[in-house]
Amino acid sequence: MTTRHIGVVMNGVTGRMGYNQHLVRSILAIREQGGLELKDGSRLVPEPVLVGRSEQKLADIAARHGLTAWTTDLDNALSDSSAEIYFDAQTTQAREKAVLKAIAAGKHVYCEKPTSDSFAGALELARAAREAGVKNGAVMDKIYLPGLRKLKRLVDGGFFGRILTVRCEFGYWVYEGDWQPAQRPSWNYRAEDGGGIVLDMFSHWNYVLEHLAGRVEAVTNRSFVHHPRRWDENGQPYEATAEDAAYAIFELAGGAVAQFNSSWTVRVYRDELVEFQVDGTEGSAVAGLRNCRIQHRGATPKPVWNPDLPATERFRDQWLDVPDNQVFDNGFKTQWEEFLLHVAEDTPYQHDFLAASRGVQLAELGIQSNAEGRRVVVPEVSL
Template structure:
């Protein structure tokens, strides 16, 4: 026994929409014959490509042997054949599309931020409440092998009392004059919804919630380190959005204790670490460093006795004191893993664990981060009520 869910995939011509969601998630699920569900039946998926550029959509459809594509967003959202609406558009177009999809009774899976303002993000969460729809927000980093292992260490009590988290994210994004930029130019224009803080704080909120607990305060500083960049047509333009954000968060652990989290995010930094993002968690009984794929740990008993002596070079090889945390089974693509969980939730008629309320908290944290930057103050994070 099998059934097919039709998914309208909007924004699929963009980098993330195409590479991670279509090519590395939905098409492999489709090629594998769908998902095996708990009741022994199979769930197949059939994508419809949606976007604003007909030529790009037509080319992608032909490349992957897909028959359906459209530039008519309104028509596809209201199409009775569509079961799920997926959104990977630019943030400025997302609120209206998600609102229409909720009103049309579609299940929703969406990238974040879900809206440009906190008011809109909260409105979406209220609109979705009690609809019976399965609505999921992409929280891909929690499904990555490195963070899965880090969460496992937390669950098993490896750290003892958790004291702090330090995170480093970023890489050098070329300005576009001599070497082409790796990111679209709108990312660096505030008026088009760009900016490091608005982009990454929604990620950091769910990472902190998923690993440590609820975020209670934020103190941040955003910066535009590179004031001029060059767009896709090699034309110079002023960078009006921040390209780096530095923040300290207070996080309340489930035990009620406070954990200090420091996160640096920058598109103007050169990488001197194993991966483009790494998180170090320190506790009374042990520490661990996790990236997208790797996770290394050090127990209290294996911690070297370090001391500060600027006159004598140390003979301790600190990095050799860390042990790799093994995989628990074959690591999966994080985007596909969450897609599969979401699709199983749709099939079972149950809520997805990461919904629009979680997304609203991420938008709230970005807004408070900007306010902290503007005022120079540490700000508490009010609890949102849904």
């Protein structure tokens, strides 16, 4: 069997997301399964080239997984003609400059979201990639979750009828860092370092809503720094200048309304860390990371409001589970496979830099809405 090797420069693999989801559970997992089958029957095998700032961390990761190609010199990695793809999982502020370098070097580019910390920067990346003729994509992992894939199956099958509303509850309690170490890096809570839940999560919510219910046409958002004082990785206190919670209303094309609560200051009382509820004229569904439950119009109970008596109905028991009907692989790995095939065989791919720029635009307009205390219209994006 013929094997084709394709080099992938992976920048930022010493970070939690870059290492766990992209290197170990995606690229190395694809290698372990023997690569991807191409149309001619050959196998496409990715060959990672690790890039980062810490020699020791890179050397440790390489030794742990039997890899030999690693460097702290990005320019050197990009000069390797066998490396056709550049991947970026650095902090948001460092991403734009590195991606532009990769585009200039003629690499196809795949990167984490948001693609930039500004809408103008995200559009510049999309334009640069188009002008250079390189394939490009951004991570949109949420729509590859089993729960969201089941939800999309319901949308495509017409289960909801006309979609009326989409609601999302997302987040959990991130320790302030004083009496227990925080579960997220401290830069996430400093605006000057590119932190903030709006830039982080609205980039996700935009593609989720486009995928399920329609383009966002207007946003009304309120953001807060609920914890103005936090402690960093060294136990030192710092001022939290980036919002840790956002409460938004998104108005969608076609008339549906979405309400999304995103918070690092909420204690979880739900089945999963994120839950999406879609209500339509014909039925409703609630989806999390893995599970999805439905209630059809014909099976909708008739609750009676009576605050003087204890509730006798078990409302959760009135919903039905949506079956898997297939094996769901890791969502990050699935999207990596799609992008690798897009590069190798020019298969269709819709999650490009232009699509990603719409997420950055929504985040920017969400920040504007909060600052000005008003509803903001979301213009259509084009290059």
